[in-house]
Amino acid sequence: MKYLKPWALGLGAVVTLGLSPALAQAPDQLVAAEAAAAAEAPPVLETTSYSDLFSIAFPAGWQVSEQTDAPQLVADSVGASGSLPAMRTEVTWQEAPPREVVGESLESLRANGYVVTRYDAVTIDGVTAVRLWISGIPEALPNAFITYVGYPTATATITSYYGDTTDNIDPVLNAIHRSFARSQATSTAPQDN
16 A cells, blocks of 8 residues: 555656646646546437337437347447447347346356446436446457346346447447436336236
């Protein structure tokens, strides 16, 4: 631990040297705000609806296709302009509670030897959603960001596959996944108890 403090001070000095003289003397909040302004803004998203089940938004220019079997919706960045790496997002709607869907999915991930590098929980469409970051997938897009949005009798699984991680990929993945919403017909349908 003793070695971390001098390193952090050295790193702070290096970062400060790269700032304008006014920012070098500014409070940390101003420096953080200035750095955030330089970050690339997430792309414009276009909303797509699937049947009477759900909607989700993807960056402009993505190719979106519907299927009758799972995954019901597939969006691909092929042909889209911008600085994002190749990505593909699949959305699957299952008439099963999240305990079943997430349990089966975790078992499959473990059986395939994929690595969960990070996980958390967020609120999406007014319900708690579990998110996993996966690596080690032996495909052209070796990383995945999976979100399970659970309702009492149904679960939406949103999986985004991507290649190399970049600084601007997390905001795009978050924007896509957080845009998910059940349709009004689905959310007001009577639930079996």
